[in-house]
Amino acid sequence: xxxxxxxxxFASSIYHIDVSGLWDAGYRAVLTDLDNTLVExxxxxxTPQLVAWLEQLRERGFQVAIISNNxxxxxxxxxxxxxxxxxxxxxxxKRAAFLRALEMMSVKAKETVMIGxxxxxxxxxxxxxxxxxxxxxxxxxREAGGTRLMRLFERVVLREKPW
Ligand SMILES: [Mg+2]
Numbered sequence: 001x002x003x004x005x006x007x008x009x010f011a012s013s014i015y016h017i018d019v020s021g022l023w024d025a026g027y028r029a030v031l032t033d034l035d036n037t038l039v040e041x042x043x044x045x046x047t048p049q050l051v052a053w054l055e056q057l058r059e060r061g062f063q064v065a066i067i068s069n070n071x072x073x074x075x076x077x078x079x080x081x082x083x084x085x086x087x088x089x090x091x092x093x094k095r096a097a098f099l100r101a102l103e104m105m106s107v108k109a110k111e112t113v114m115i116g117x118x119x120x121x122x123x124x125x126x127x128x129x130x131x132x133x134x135x136x137x138x139x140x141x142r143e144a145g146g147t148r149l150m151r152l153f154e155r156v157v158l159r160e161k162p163w
Contacts, residue, residue: 004128005119005120005123005157006127006157006158007119007123007133007134007135008132008133008134009133009134009135010136010137010161010162011135011136011137012136012162013136013137013139014032014037014038014053014115015049015053017115017134017136019060019062022113023061023062026111027062027112027113028061028062028063028107028111028112029063029065029102029107029111029112029113030062030064030065030112030115031064031065031066031067031098031114031115031131032064032114032116033066033067033068033115033116033118034066034068034079035068035070035144036117036118036143037115037117037122037136037138037139038050038066040140040142041140041142041143041144042074044078046078046081046082054084063105063107065084065087065105066078066084066085067086067097067114068086068087068089068090069089069090069121070088070089071088071089072088072089075088085101085104092121092124093120093121093125093128095125095128098125109129109130109131110130110131110132112126112129112131112132113134114126114131114132114133115133115134115136116133116134116135117136117137117138117139118147118150119135119154119157122135135161
């Protein structure tokens with residue numbers, strides 16, 4: 001049974017995602033969370049491995065954008081050097097920022113992959129939109145206080161979480 005709180009798939013990290021497989025399945029856009037999905041929470045810059053991964057996505061043909069609940073200064077200063085559009089203070093799982101991202105990329109939700117490390121923001125938000133959701137293991141244990149609380153609820157709803 002499809003559950004709005006369950007990711008379609010789990011991945012240990014973004015680097016374990018089958019990018020070519022997603023393209024072959026018809027997906028054309030990748031929306032991704034920032035903190036603890038691409039880099040550690042509040043880590044200011046991309047790693048060389050992340051830069052290469054983003055380049056791989058774009059070379060394959062994907063449109064890529066960041067969608068983060070973190071504040072403007074953090075998100076913009078991270079995304080700008082990468083040349084990636086970013087939606088900050090997105091208030092995931094609310095729909096508004098997802099809709100703006102789809103409009104900017106000129107893609108449909110069903111062509112879009114949402115990647116993130118949290119059930120109640122990234123996965124719930126992507127699923128509600130009808131996107132293909134991929135949940136990654138958080139990169140590091142350090143995160144915002146409110147997030148730590150939500151992890152307890154995640155454990156209740158996601159008994160099959162592989163980590
Ligand atoms: Mg996150």
